[in-house]
Amino acid sequence: MTPAISVTGLTRRYRDHLALDEVTFEVEAGSIVGLLGRNGAGKTTLLRILAGQEFPSSGGALVHGGRPAENEAVLRRLVFVREDQTYPDIRVRHALLAASWFYPNWSAELADALLADFGLPAGRMVKRLSRGMRSALGIAIGLAARAEVTLFDEPYAGLDAVARQIFYDRLLADYAEHPRTILLSTHLIDEAAGLLERVIVIDRGRIVLTADADDLRGVATAVSGPVLAVDEFTAGRAVWGRRRLIGQSSVVVVGALDEADRVRAGSLHLDLAPLTLQQLVVQAAGQPAGARERTSA
Amino acid sequence: MLLEEAGPLRDMAGLDEGTALFAQIAERLAEEIADGGLAEGERVPSMNELAAFYRINPATAAKGLNLLADDGLLEKRRGIGMFVASGARRRLLAQRRERFAAQYVEPLVTEAARLGIDPDELIALVREFSQAHPVTAQGGVTV
Numbered sequence: 001m002t003p004a005i006s007v008t009g010l011t012r013r014y015r016d017h018l019a020l021d022e023v024t025f026e027v028e029a030g031s032i033v034g035l036l037g038r039n040g041a042g043k044t045t046l047l048r049i050l051a052g053q054e055f056p057s058s059g060g061a062l063v064h065g066g067r068p069a070e071n072e073a074v075l076r077r078l079v080f081v082r083e084d085q086t087y088p089d090i091r092v093r094h095a096l097l098a099a100s101w102f103y104p105n106w107s108a109e110l111a112d113a114l115l116a117d118f119g120l121p122a123g124r125m126v127k128r129l130s131r132g133m134r135s136a137l138g139i140a141i142g143l144a145a146r147a148e149v150t151l152f153d154e155p156y157a158g159l160d161a162v163a164r165q166i167f168y169d170r171l172l173a174d175y176a177e178h179p180r181t182i183l184l185s186t187h188l189i190d191e192a193a194g195l196l197e198r199v200i201v202i203d204r205g206r207i208v209l210t211a212d213a214d215d216l217r218g219v220a221t222a223v224s225g226p227v228l229a230v231d232e233f234t235a236g237r238a239v240w241g242r243r244r245l246i247g248q249s250s251v252v253v254v255g256a257l258d259e260a261d262r263v264r265a266g267s268l269h270l271d272l273a274p275l276t277l278q279q280l281v282v283q284a285a286g287q288p289a290g291a292r293e294r295t296s297a
Numbered sequence: 298m299l300l301e302e303a304g305p306l307r308d309m310a311g312l313d314e315g316t317a318l319f320a321q322i323a324e325r326l327a328e329e330i331a332d333g334g335l336a337e338g339e340r341v342p343s344m345n346e347l348a349a350f351y352r353i354n355p356a357t358a359a360k361g362l363n364l365l366a367d368d369g370l371l372e373k374r375r376g377i378g379m380f381v382a383s384g385a386r387r388r389l390l391a392q393r394r395e396r397f398a399a400q401y402v403e404p405l406v407t408e409a410a411r412l413g414i415d416p417d418e419l420i421a422l423v424r425e426f427s428q429a430h431p432v433t434a435q436g437g438v439t440v
Contacts, residue, residue, distance in 0.1 A: 031356065032354055168352065169349075169352065172348060172349065172352065172354075172355075173349060175355070176345040176348060176349065176355055177345075190314070193314060194309050194312070194314075194318065194351070194352050194353040194354065194357075195352070195353070195354055196354060197354045197356045197357065213354070213357075214317045214318050214319050214357055214360070215317070217314065217315060217316050217317045217318065218315055218316040218317055221315075259399060263399065263403060263404075266404060266407070267407050273315065274313075274315025274316055275315065276314035276315055277314060278314075
């Protein structure tokens with residue numbers, strides 16, 4: 001089966017800045033994938049190229065087997081919702097109407113439901129909407145388009161926690177009924193983690209990790225307690241970080257712990273805290289530039 | 298605004314982000330079966346019902362269901378859904394008994410030893426506690 005998104009050796013250079021450096025990955029059709037990384041890592045550039053709004057310097061990006069740029073056949077199967085989307089001088093209802101003409105699977109019913117959920121007034125001029133309400137409009141269009149490939153680039157600028165929760169819940173509910181490929185770029189990893197089937201972590205234009213989200217949970221554990229006990233427990237194990245403060249120590253152990261490990265940790269009075277997806281991504285993408293060579297192995 | 302500051306971690310109905318979610322889904326369903334909340338022959342929630350309730354990816358929920366199905370605890374009926382297999386409860390309770398010593402007795406004995414409570418004293422304490430706090434019909438103790 002052709003993957004929904006196929007990116008090969010994709011490089012984007014701006015003068016002396018390398019935004020994307022030989023990026024290669026595939027996204028299977030019908031999955032929700034998180035594109036994670038720090039600000040400036042290259043997430044937006046990547047999504048803009050997938051949406052046909054920018055050209056690669058070299059390498060290629062295919063959406064359902066076709067190049068997206070200036071390719072209507074591909075663009076009608078794809079919706080791109082970006083952070084701080086701008087709109088022409090029109091009313092909310094007209095923005096939805098225009099989208100309904102463009103997207104073949106458009107659901108007016110879902111668009112109306114989302115308008116009600118977010119409290120978006122259909123008659124309001126888009127330029128008079130608050131930043132959060134403009135984000136809500138973008139989300140409504142992105143979901144109601146029911147495009148085969150849905151690209152969300154940090155789509156919730158100005159939205160509070162309650163509105164973001166509505167976004168996640170509606171996305172999940174509609175995806176359950178109408179499965180499609182969703183690529184969601186976000187730095188709010190803890191919030192979105194449960195939604196994601198796979199994650200792609202990008203750091204300084206390079207992919208540093210691709211994995212099933214669930215495979216990453218529990219692969220590393222913070223072990224803390226008295227220095228001697230921590231040293232005894234972690235001896236011979238792969239570890240990431242080591243922090244120490246008068247008699248106490250905290251070390252991240254890489255690799256799953258079994259029942260015997262837990263019992264041993266208990267008898268050593270150690271505290272075990274598995275790293276969350278967010279903490280793991282910080283490990284993968286949060287290193288200072290000089291440290292990358294050591295963690296990318 | 299204030300809501301932003303409140304640490305808006307998504308409420309996944311008590312699932313914990315530090316272990317594989319599919320395993321937690323399987324574990325919770327197994328608990329429910331062992332406790333009799335899901336009777337043998339009863340339909341278990343679908344992938345999409347679980348996904349909506351726990352606010353997780355449907356593929357993750359499906360993986361949890363399949364883990365139990367592969368184990369023979371659930372059976373698939375084509376086009377209808379998954380059902381609790383006969384004998385599932387008995388098997389789960391047997392597994393729990395096997396884990397009982399490692400899960401409960403070991404930490405109890407270890408902590409007792411640390412406090413200088415010898416095994417005879419420990420047994421007396423357990424007996425005393427059971428008499429003072431009889432187990433209720435719901436399986437809890439009255440404290």
